Amino acid sequence: MIIEGLLTTCDFQGQPHVAPMGPVVDEKLEHWRLRPFQSSSTFENLRRYPYAVFHVVDDVLSLAQTALGLESDLQFAKVDNCWILPSACHWYRLQVTEWDLSESRSDAQAVVLEQRIQRPFWGWNRAKHAIIEATILLTRRHILESSFIEQELGRLESAVEKTAGTRERQAWELLRQQVKEGR
Numbered sequence: 793m794i795i796e797g798l799l800t801t802c803d804f805q806g807q808p809h810v811a812p813m814g815p816v817v818d819e820k821l822e823h824w825r826l827r828p829f830q831s832s833s834t835f836e837n838l839r840r841y842p843y844a845v846f847h848v849v850d851d852v853l854s855l856a857q858t859a860l861g862l863e864s865d866l867q868f869a870k871v872d873n874c875w876i877l878p879s880a881c882h883w884y885r886l887q888v889t890e891w892d893l894s895e896s897r898s899d900a901q902a903v904v905l906e907q908r909i910q911r912p913f914w915g916w917n918r919a920k921h922a923i924i925e926a927t928i929l930l931t932r933r934h935i936l937e938s939s940f941i942e943q944e945l946g947r948l949e950s951a952v953e954k955t956a957g958t959r960e961r962q963a964w965e966l967l968r969q970q971v972k973e974g975r
């Protein structure tokens with residue numbers, strides 16, 4: 793199964809890089825396989841320095857912003873030469889131990905070095921899920937038809953209208969704006 797969250801890696805200057813990622817895990821979160829595309833900065837960072845922190849988060853605005861390479865209000869703190877997000881619910885500090893580079897989406901086996909629960913998970917609502925779906929669509933807009941993206945956003949919109957809070961509304965506006973501007 794897959795868990796979606798935010799992964800921090802170290803860039804070439806040792807500074808934090810953050811991107812949403814969906815590693816393959818087991819239910820107990822003991823076995824991890826990261827799958828960054830070889831074209832991504834996350835891949836490049838992990839090849840140079842094979843340590844990362846996966847964060848379970850409940851804020852979809854920062855997820856949408858970081859997926860689109862936009863600025864977010866995320867803060868970082870350093871733990872054992874890795875970057876953690878103090879606002880996240882849980883984190884897992886990982887070390888990549890094995891690579892499979894046979895596909896454009898790499899497959900990196902990782903072990904958990906350390907894990908922390910920082911605060912309770914806020915909970916679900918349909919708007920949060922809709923924004924995760926919409927964000928994924930936008931990260932794939934170079935391979936998807938724009939009419940398909942419009943249709944899917946139309947389908948997701950009512951969940952946002954019915955259940956969003958302020959951060960979800962901001963995320964939705966941001967995604968809509970990106971589509972409008974054809975970015």
Ligand SMILES: Cc1cc2nc3c(=O)[nH]c(=O)nc-3n(C[C@H](O)[C@H](O)[C@H](O)COP(=O)(O)O)c2cc1C
Pocket residue numbers: 796797810811812813814815827828829831832833834835855858859860861924927928931
């Ligand atoms: C929920 C979610 C899960 C994602 N999972 C992955 C993933 O497993 N691998 C990947 O390469 N990109 C994934 N992406 C897309 C990246 O976050 C996005 O392309 C990002 O801009 C690329 O990362 P970079 O900043 O490391 O280049 C995901 C995006 C979302 C919203």
